[in-house]
Amino acid sequence: xxxxxxxxxxxxxxxxxxxxxxxxxxxxxxxxxxxxxxxxxxxxxxxxxxxxxxxxxxxxxxxxxxxxxxxxxxxxxxxxxxxxxxxxxxxxxxxxxxxxxxxxxxxxxxxxxxxxxxxxxxxxxxxxxxxxxxxxxxxxxxxxxxxxxxxxxxxxxxxxxxxxxxxxxxxxxxxxxxxxxxxxxxxxxxxxxxxxxxxxxxxxxxxxxxxxxxxxxxxxxxxxxxxxxxxxxxxxxxxxxxxxxxxxxxxxxxxxxxxxxxxxxxxxxxxxxxxxxxxxxxxxxxxxxxxxxxxxxxxxxxxxxxxxxxxxxxxxxxxxxxxxxxxxxxxxxxxxxxxxxxxxxxxxxxxxxxxxxxxxxxxxxxxxxxxxxxxxxxxxxxxxxxxxxxxxxxxxxxxxxxxxxxxxxxxxxxxxxxxxxxxxxxxxxxxxxxxxxxxxxxxxxxxxxxxxxxxxxxxxxxxxxxxxxxxxxxxx
Amino acid sequence: xxxxxxxxxxxxxxxxxxxxxxxxxxxxxxxxxxxxxxxxxxxxxxxxxxxxxxxxxxxxxxxxxxxxxxxxxxxxxxxxxxxxxxxxxxxxxxxxxxxxxxxxxxxxxxxxxxxxxxxxxxxxxxxxxxxxxxxxxxxxxxxxxxxxxxxxxxxxxxxxxxxxxxxxxxxxxxxxxxxxxxxxxxxxxxxxxxxxxxxxxxxxxxxxxxxxxxxxxxxxxxxxxxxxxxxxxxxxxxxxxxxxxxxxxxxxxxxxxxxxxxxxxxxxxxxxxxxxxxxxxxxxxxxxxxxxxxxxxxxxxxxxx
Numbered sequence: 001x002x003x004x005x006x007x008x009x010x011x012x013x014x015x016x017x018x019x020x021x022x023x024x025x026x027x028x029x030x031x032x033x034x035x036x037x038x039x040x041x042x043x044x045x046x047x048x049x050x051x052x053x054x055x056x057x058x059x060x061x062x063x064x065x066x067x068x069x070x071x072x073x074x075x076x077x078x079x080x081x082x083x084x085x086x087x088x089x090x091x092x093x094x095x096x097x098x099x100x101x102x103x104x105x106x107x108x109x110x111x112x113x114x115x116x117x118x119x120x121x122x123x124x125x126x127x128x129x130x131x132x133x134x135x136x137x138x139x140x141x142x143x144x145x146x147x148x149x150x151x152x153x154x155x156x157x158x159x160x161x162x163x164x165x166x167x168x169x170x171x172x173x174x175x176x177x178x179x180x181x182x183x184x185x186x187x188x189x190x191x192x193x194x195x196x197x198x199x200x201x202x203x204x205x206x207x208x209x210x211x212x213x214x215x216x217x218x219x220x221x222x223x224x225x226x227x228x229x230x231x232x233x234x235x236x237x238x239x240x241x242x243x244x245x246x247x248x249x250x251x252x253x254x255x256x257x258x259x260x261x262x263x264x265x266x267x268x269x270x271x272x273x274x275x276x277x278x279x280x281x282x283x284x285x286x287x288x289x290x291x292x293x294x295x296x297x298x299x300x301x302x303x304x305x306x307x308x309x310x311x312x313x314x315x316x317x318x319x320x321x322x323x324x325x326x327x328x329x330x331x332x333x334x335x336x337x338x339x340x341x342x343x344x345x346x347x348x349x350x351x352x353x354x355x356x357x358x359x360x361x362x363x364x365x366x367x368x369x370x371x372x373x374x375x376x377x378x379x380x381x382x383x384x385x386x387x388x389x390x391x392x393x394x395x396x397x398x399x400x401x402x403x404x405x406x407x408x409x410x411x412x413x414x415x416x417x418x419x420x421x422x423x424x425x426x427x428x429x430x431x432x433x434x435x436x437x438x439x440x441x442x443x444x445x446x447x448x449x450x451x452x453x454x455x456x457x458x459x460x461x462x463x464x465x466x467x468x469x470x471x472x473x474x475x476x
Numbered sequence: 477x478x479x480x481x482x483x484x485x486x487x488x489x490x491x492x493x494x495x496x497x498x499x500x501x502x503x504x505x506x507x508x509x510x511x512x513x514x515x516x517x518x519x520x521x522x523x524x525x526x527x528x529x530x531x532x533x534x535x536x537x538x539x540x541x542x543x544x545x546x547x548x549x550x551x552x553x554x555x556x557x558x559x560x561x562x563x564x565x566x567x568x569x570x571x572x573x574x575x576x577x578x579x580x581x582x583x584x585x586x587x588x589x590x591x592x593x594x595x596x597x598x599x600x601x602x603x604x605x606x607x608x609x610x611x612x613x614x615x616x617x618x619x620x621x622x623x624x625x626x627x628x629x630x631x632x633x634x635x636x637x638x639x640x641x642x643x644x645x646x647x648x649x650x651x652x653x654x655x656x657x658x659x660x661x662x663x664x665x666x667x668x669x670x671x672x673x674x675x676x677x678x679x680x681x682x683x684x685x686x687x688x689x690x691x692x693x694x695x696x697x698x699x700x701x702x703x704x705x706x707x708x709x710x711x712x713x714x715x716x717x718x719x720x721x722x723x724x725x726x727x728x729x730x731x732x733x734x735x736x737x738x739x740x741x742x743x744x745x746x747x748x749x750x751x752x753x754x755x756x757x758x759x760x761x762x763x764x765x766x767x768x769x770x771x772x773x774x775x776x777x778x779x780x781x
Contacts, residue, residue: 169582172572202577206551257551257575263544265573296544304543333541338732340536395734397706431705432539433605468605473566475542475573 122165122173123470129158129227132462144454146233146441146461148244149183154462156180158226160194164472173198176225183244194225194248206259211252216269216290218310219349220329222246228474230347230389230404232439232463236421237383237410241325241351243277247312249288250274263296273314278325278413280317288314296476306331306476321356321376331476339394348386353413355379383410389427402427417448425461433471437463502526504640507549507579508557509564510537511756512619513589513628515765517557519654520632520647524640530570533757534731538609538704542569550574553585554639557632560590561616578639587635589628593618596685608702620754621686622665622769625658661766665773666691672780677726678719678747680733683754687772696724699734699741706734712741719745726779730754750779 132154133147140151147157157180164174178194181187197212217223221230221238238246251271258264273279273288281288294308310327331347359377361370387406393399408421425439443457506527508514514529521527530546531537537559540546550556550570556579558567571579578585595614603610618624629651637644669691676696677688682703688695697718701711718724719741727749729738735751742749752772753762762768 166581169580199572201572201580202583206575206577208572208575255575257547257573259551261548263548265544265575294544298543298545304545306544335541338534340539340732342541395706396737399706431605432609473540473542473569475569476544 122163124164125162125467125469125471127158127160127162127225127227127471128156128464128466128468129160129225130154130464131157131232134460135457139454139457139459142454143183144457145459146443146457147183150181150186153181153186155186156189160225160227162471164470167198170202171198171200178225205256207254207256209252209254213248213250214253216247216249216271216312217253217267217292218242218247218290218312218325219327219351220308220331220347221349227465227467230345231387231406232425232437232461233441235349235385235387235406236408236419236443237349237351237385240383240410240419241278241353241413243275245275247275247278247288247290251284251287253290263294265292265294267292271314276317278316278323279312279314281315281320286315286320288312302336303332303334304476305333316355316357319358321358323353323355326352326354333476336394341391341399342389343392344388344390346386346388348384350382350384351410352382353379355381355413357414379414381411381413383408385409400429402429415448417446419443419445423461433467435463435465437461437465439463504555504636505553506555506557506636507553509559509567510619511758512765512768513557513559513632515756515768516589516619516625516628517555517632517636519765520629520651521636522646522650524643524646525636530567531564531755533753533755533762534759536732537563537755540564540566542566542573544573546570547573550579551576553579555579555585555587555635557587557589557635559616559619560588561593561595561613561618562611563616584638585635587631589631590616590618591631592627593624596689597682608700609704611703615682615685617683618686620684620769620772621690622658622662622765623690624686625765626655629654657766661770665769668773668777669693672777675726675780676722676724677728677776677780678715678724678741680727680729680738683730684728684752691773691776693776696722699727699729699738707737712737716741716745719747726750726776728752728776731758748779750775752776 131147133145133151135145135151139145143149143151145151147153147155158178159180160176160178162174162176165172167173175196176194177191179189179191182190193213195212195214197210197214199208199210201208203209215223215225219238221234222242226234234244234246249269249271251269253267253269255265255267258266267290269288269290270284271279271288271290272284273281273286275288279288290310290312292308292310294306296304296306298304308327308329310325310329312325312327314323315321316323327349329347329349332345333342334344335342355378357377357379359375361372361374363369364371385406385408387404389402389404391399391402393401403424403426405424406422409418410420411418421441421443423439423441425437427435427437429435439461441457441459441461443459445455445457447455503524503526504521506514506517506521506525507530508517508527509530511529511531511533514527517525517527528549530549531540547570551574553574553576556567556571558564568581571581577583580586595618597611598614599610599612603612619628633644633647633651636647673692674694676694677684678697678699679695680699682695682698682700685695697715699707699712699715701707707715724745725747727738727742727747729735729749729751731751731754735749738749741747751759752775753759753768756762756765756768758768759771762771
């Protein structure tokens with residue numbers, strides 16, 4: 001390559017200089033011609049050097065590109081001028097997204113065909129969450145503990161395999177398969193699809209559409225899996241009103257972030273309604289409709305608060321009677337300047353229910369015939385919880401420890417009765433990927449609750465959580 | 477209630493339209509995940525850009541809390557500059573919460589500043605988390621090395637030119653001017669640290685390798701036994717012993733690190749712990765990229781004297 005360029009330039013120089021040599025040899029012109037020839041030779045040398053440098057640079061560039069699949073540990077050249085640092089690879093062509101792009105058919109395996117050997121084009125992670133519960137015999141017998149049917153057991157509550165990543169430039173996908181011990185069959189593990197959804201990221205007007213099976217973003221904790229929650233167990237108000245699994249629904253959620261100087265997110269969801277406790281009709285003709293508004297304020301450099309309001313409206317599982325849940329939530333964090341974690345976190349939720357139910361007539365005289373008529377009634381019930389956690393040490397071994405407390409109070413959604421619970425816990429986190437919690441919980445119930453034979457429940461709870469592989473960062 | 481909801485909706489819509497109109501008239505909005513990248517974006521973009529950073533200079537960019545206020549910044553961004561190499565993976569959660577299609581993965585408004593960086597410490601053997609919170613793609617702390625600025629600014633320039641191609645010439649001119657100033661400063665920094673070539677230092681977190689290699693210094697160990705895991709007493713004892721044996725006189729610590737521990741180790745090893753700027757704005761007097769490198773060079777040179 002170098003010789004070709006050199007020969008070319010030399011030929012050009014010879015050709016250009018030939019007419020000059022053919023001029024009449026007037027003495028006054030000879031010196032001028034010599035000078036001209038000298039000048040041209042200099043120019044030629046300069047050009048040759050320039051081309052050689054360019055060729056060297058291209059050669060280095062080719063070497064860099066060829067060696068790219070094998071990660072190179074190349075030390076920067078010490079004390080060299082910044083200008084000599086190697087040039088980066090040219091940026092990939094920009095992908096402009098237009099509404100037309102979204103409806104145009106695409107080749108789903110286009111990305112697959114261009115991947116490198118051994119590369120997965122998505123992330124995967126495993127989260128394991130084991131809990132243990134120790135309580136008295138009468139609580140065990142009546143299944144009246146926090147993990148009903150699994151009292152005095154150590155069991156996998158949730159072991160999840162998460163697969164997530166970009167589907168293409170326009171959408172992201174996530175699939176979570178989980179297993180855990182069922183309350184009805186202690187010792188038996190069932191494998192189920194916990195979540196599977198895609199999110200369209202490039203919709204107009206700063207909207208996103210998530211569709212599939214998902215944990216509904218109703219309130220603070222429902223959207224989190226058990227291992228991500230700030231407490232060992234779910235607050236009683238959530239398990240009473242939404243069931244032990246919470247609102248895991250099939251449908252779609254449309255979210256929008258307002259173009260305002262502060263954060264304001266609104267979302268609307270439409271689902272089948274597959275919840276066994278609150279919304280169970282399971283038909284899109286009579287769907288569960290949810291909505292949520294969430295805002296956030298920084299209170300100086302160290303503190304911040306998030307406020308949310310949620311609504312869920314659908315039909316009850318038993319007789320398709322309307323049920324509406326309103327939820328209000330708040331979360332506050334105090335994280336002093338330079339701290340790697342919050343010193344104080346306080347959070348709470350309130351749920352208000354307005355539910356229509358059928359009350360069957362009662363047989364008051366014992367003749368087997370109802371003496372009072374069937375009637376429809378409205379159950380206006382509510383409940384709440386408030387919890388907090390302190391992690392008082394900034395760095396060092398003690399920074400791995402945290403302590404927290406939660407108080408629950410709730411009415412039952414349909415039957416008469418109410419319960420309250422309180423419990424402290426301590427947490428030890430050897431690393432970001434491993435956590436142990438040990439807690440005590442005291443539950444008090446009034447005489448009307450189903451579990452009135454266990455009106456006072458004392459439990460020791462233990463939780464061990466680990467994460468293998470990738471796990472997305474947690475939002476505030 | 478019936479009239480309140482439509483009124484609230486109309487109000488939000490009006491605010492949104494106003495905010496949208498205001499956005500159109502303003503400069504190119506760039507959000508960078510770190511203050512180093514913000515400063516380098518400003519150097520390339522000049523007056524044509526309005527840059528902001530998600531992490532503050534004195535924060536640990538590995539583990540930033542994903543606050544909705546960060547989503548507000550990204551929500552309005554025309555360009556997002558990320559550090560890459562898994563330093564700022566939390567940015568993906570911010571992007572997802574921001575609902576801004578301009579900066580989603582694969583969109584033109586995304587810049588990975590690590591593209592083309594000759595990455596150090598890329599694992600050549602199998603790694604797992606028994607080694608701590610390791611970076612499987614290599615050491616991501618390249619922006620503290622001024623020698624990497626030409627590559628980073630090229631990436632930023634290409635990103636800016638994608639979203640505002642009409643200003644490419646301005647960006648190129650700004651970059652050239654900045655690199656000229658950087659080259660001038662580099663001569664000075666090299667002269668300041670040349671007398672200490674081969675000197676050994678200890679770091680609290682393994683984030684100075686690019687900087688130290690650039691100036692011919694040697695990282696002899698770190699207070700952190702494994703990334704993201706507090707050191708054990710045994711490790712500290714061994715570290716102090718090796719510092720004494722190898723006559724290491726300086727520990728580099730960062731504002732978000734455990735400075736008390738660094739001072740204690742330094743005291744026991746007969747060394748000195750100094751705070752260096754982990755990013756632009758991390759300590760007083762480091763408001764620009766050149767000031768930051770200048771501060772770090774002077775601090776290290778002074779400590780090694």
